[in-house]
Amino acid sequence: MNTLSYGLLALLTRGPRSGYELMQQIQPIWQAKHSQIYPLLALMEKRGFVHYVPVAQKDKPDKKVYSITGEGLDALREWVPEPTGEPVKRDEMLLKTYCIGLIGSDQARRLFEDRIQMYRGKLEKYRRMIEELGSETETAVTEGHIEHPCFGSYILLKRAVANAQSDLDWCRWVLELIHLNHIGSVEK
Amino acid sequence: MNTLSYGLLALLTRGPRSGYELMQQIQPIWQAKHSQIYPLLALMEKRGFVHYVPVAQKDKPDKKVYSITGEGLDALREWVPEPTGEPVKRDEMLLKTYCIGLIGSDQARRLFEDRIQMYRGKLEKYRRMIEELGSETETAVTEGHIEHPCFGSYILLKRAVANAQSDLDWCRWVLELIHLNHIGSVEK
DNA sequence: TTAGTCATGTAAGTGGTTACATGATTAG
DNA sequence: CTAATCATGTAACCACTTACATGACTAA
Secondary structure, eight states: OOHHHHHHHHHHTTOOEEHHHHHHHHTTTSOOOHHHHHHHHHHHHHTTSEEEEEEOOSSSOOEEEEEEOHHHHHHHHHHTTSOOOOOEEEOHHHHHHHTGGGSOHHHHHHHHHHHHHHHHHHHHHHHHHHHHHOHHHHHHHHTTOTTSTTHHHHHHHHHHHHHHHHHHHHHHHHHHHHHHHHHHHHHO | OOHHHHHHHHHHTTSOEEHHHHHHHHTTTSOOOHHHHHHHHHHHHHTTSEEEEEEOOSSSOOEEEEEEOHHHHHHHHHHTTSOOOOOEEEOHHHHHHHTGGGSOHHHHHHHHHHHHHHHHHHHHHHHHHHHHHOHHHHHHHHTTOTTSTTHHHHHHHHHHHHHHHHHHHHHHHHHHHHHHHHHHHHHO
């Protein structure tokens, strides 16, 4: 049982889902491909943490709809309060930033402009997702209704927005510095 | 040549370093253990991107001091302007947050308080590192001197501080929500 | 005397990505 | 007619972690 397994169990606490749906819904929280998820689900089923019912579909391939079992819920409840591992972040951009002086300021500008575009796209996506949760959810959560089924989703989205915004602001600040440098070198 | 290799090359643009020093200095930018770095350095040496001189030490084990070669610098200059891969973040805390309703509010509080402590520690560390760079560096960088040897380090530290601060603020906000919930349930 | 730092390496195992494989339906 | 979505799976590979291994010096 690795971290991803607990992530899948966490999603299943909201109701039954197919492997395909789990694969899509885990993405914003934990990046994983279907090739990692399908074998894991099979393993978890063998160990009794989840079970599935095959569902035949017309016009679409058949699917397996998974649910969390009592055992699975117990395991999840035990795991959540345990000491949390340090977050792991890997971003090529940090390495490139470290040696940004190696390339011309025009190329450097492109690099950061591309990043800004990426963060803008993410921010829009998150804002759409918050809208989808509805304003009733928003007021319920900000009043402290932890038991609301969307509590987790909402506060995670808030965090994602704050992170993207802070990284975007940083990119803009670096662009300003590059601009200052360019002006300085022209004046010479 | 994977991403970590370019990270090591990036560090070596600042001057020669031993494998051990590289291992320590890459940590804030890219997490990697010595067991991954030493074989990589050997491979990069075989391919001509770096070379080393063995340095004998008294009172300490001997070491290999690596430098970047012309070939290595060329490879790095080619890599930096290339399209940048999406950042990967994996944080157990997000999964736990998603199903925070499963545990009691006292346990939930502990989880977030521990995190706040972690971020506080990180922030202090980053602030010490910025201090070490010196206030002359700070003014030089904020005036846009990209060519300054500490430019990359400084702007990366600024980003790390902003990230930690935004995550810390989020944790505090979640604690407030948990507190609101607790008060609400007591009044009932 | 125990733990920590410096310093390098290998071996085994886990976690994660890419590619291979199939196949029907739908939208541009 | 091409690409995307739905849906599941396996195989090979790469990236990363943990554990094994050694050894001298230093500070609590």
